[in-house]
Amino acid sequence: MLTQKEFENIPIALEESTAMSVPNEPIEIFEGAFNFKLDETDRLHAANGRLEIVWQPTIRIKLFCEYESSESIGFHDLFLAEYIFLKMDSEIFYKCFITKSSSNKRLIQGELMETPFFGNIDANIDHVLFDVPNLRKFHGDIVKRELDGGLSSTSSRLVLTNKKFITILEMRHSFDSLSETLRNEGGYLFLHNGLIKKKRNNQLMTHEDLKNQIQCLDFFLSFFNGRAVCAMFLKGKVGHQKVWEDYQYLNTENYRSSFSWAPTNIKSKHLQSLWSSFCKIWNYREDSSFLTFAVKWYNEANMNEVSTDTRLIMAQTTLELIYNWWLIEKNQLITINDANNLAAENKIRLVLAQIGISYEIPVEFTGLILQKKKQVFKDGPNSIVYIRNSLVHSNTNKIKGVTNLPPETRGEAVILANWYIELALLKILDYNGKYQKRMGGVELVPWVNT
Known part of the structure; x- marks a missing residue:
């Protein structure tokens, strides 16, 4: 139970800069x-x-x-x-x-x-407000709102800081009912309010200053969400005065139920740690392109409305990107010549070795295990590469082999590949909290226990 003084110190919720009460409202x-x-x-x-x-x-x-x-x-x-x-x-x-x-x-x-x-695009502002559609729930810090019936408080604020900026994300009032409406109707609905300001008090910024920060935030939220989202409808302000409005909508997908590695009760400190690591990589121009493509392709591999075959091709491509950037370029685990000659399944095995998980197919994937018993697959990485190669490097025998597989087996390969991607990106980002496991349940990332 909060004391009166504690309640007075709770921050007031952000203003709702763009009203939107139902999905797809013009x-x-x-x-x-x-x-x-x-x-x-x-x-x-x-x-x-x-x-x-x-x-x-x-x-x-x-x-x-x-x-x-x-x-x-x-x-x-x-x-x-x-x-x-x-x-x-x-x-x-x-x-x-x-x-x-x-x-x-x-x-x-x-x-x-x-x-x-x-x-005026060149005018100085002290903060920018924005809206985010279709972003999933998190358990944040407490804010208070003044409603018709008095004051109320909810755990709905996430504060993310880096060297230059403070970014605040906040679930909108009646988030749960808005989310349910979105699930039923699909499309787009603003579920979060946002604010960005400079970390140093009273320091002004321009629209140009914000570009890189907004783009970084978009890809960070898309990885957290499991589906592409972005900050939309930016409004630059000085105090309460609106200076400019930017109605960009660069990269967001309509609502579909999709998997996210992030549990709904993920702790703010773990998201802040993840954000710090994400920004650190992003701020190197050569490395930001890695995050851009890794998150973009991962989101595409995670889209349920896309065919299983397309998703698997995108997932293996993402795993090979992770291998090339993380193990070869950054860690120089093996020479470039040796790396180029390595089979795709061995590239994935090397990624798994860095994460600390087995190459074996998890017991939950009964369809893949059945094919392993029939000696179609050797292990998890081999099952992904076998199916992907049968689709991409097609000939009559390979196509016949993959089309004879039960559809659920190919679906299991996609889930397995996406699980590998999630853990690899979380390891790269030095994440040490709990995650939602593809096969069910919430547990600590495997490297914390080693």
């Missing part, structure tokens, strides 16, 4: 007067309209506008124009593909080909 990002032209040489025409973010079947920005009666734009002008060029509150023109037009009603509808930016 979000208006601009309404008012603007100018447009039909091509680079055309004069400016006056119009009124709005821009909306729509989510399905893919995220895009739609334009709905009516140009003024004084503008002489004929049917053939619109018919021949594939695009218009919008000019809103700056000198920037945004290319917009025309989807519907009417010269009689003076209407134009379209889709923006790029994300708009409002405000």
Whole structure:
């Protein structure tokens, strides 16, 4: 039970910078007067309209506008124009593909080909607010909210720090009910609020300062989530004053149930440790590309809506990337010439040796074990490579061999490969906490017990 003084010291929850109460709810990002032209040489025409973010079947920005009666734009002008060029509150023109037009009603509808930016991109700010859709739950630090019925508190804040920045992530009010709605309907729904500020008090920053930090955060959260997510709809502020708005949506997937190595009760200190290691690698330009591709390919291998065969190909590719970067480039375990001559399954075995887990197929994978008894596979790494090679280096005999395998056996190979990837990345990131095991249960990572 918290004392009155302890309760007073609890931080207040972040503001909800973009309202979104149901999945795939359109979000208006601009309404008012603007100018447009039909091509680079055309004069400016006056119009009124709005821009909306729509989510399905893919995220895009739609334009709905009516140009003024004084503008002489004929049917053939619109018919021949594939695009218009919008000019809103700056000198920037945004290319917009025309989807519907009417010269009689003076209407134009379209889709923006790029994300708009409002405000002064070079202005200094003291913090930026953002939203994150479809991110899974964590057990965070306590925050308090003022609601109609009084004050309430929840364990919903995660604070991540590195050398330059403090990043705060916070589950939205009614997170559980929002998540249930998202599970039922699919698509996109903002579940977390976010804030980034400089680590040193009162230190200002620019939009340019944030680019690398935001990208790093996106890939970190995607690894934690098991599916690609990103910080969206950035709003740069000084105090309570909004200075600029950036409506980027660089890398996020619609909701699907997917596996995550992170247990729901993962401790904040372990996520902070993981974040520190992630940032340390990210801040070396050559190494950030490793994290970019490793997380991207891992997320693709973890997508249930993608075919089993495609997922297995992506998973083995990720394991070989880990082998090349971690064991050859960074640790120089063997020479490059020897590394190039090594069979793919031996590369995976070397990765497993660094993690401290057996090459043998875990007992939970009954389909793979049955094929091992039939002498189709030798061990876990061999089962992954055998199936993948049968798909990629196809000939009649190999295709026949893999198509004769029960579908659940190929599915088990994907799960096994993804388990290897998760443990390898957690080992690289010096993670020493508990993880959700692919085969069921939560346990400490294996190297903690050795």
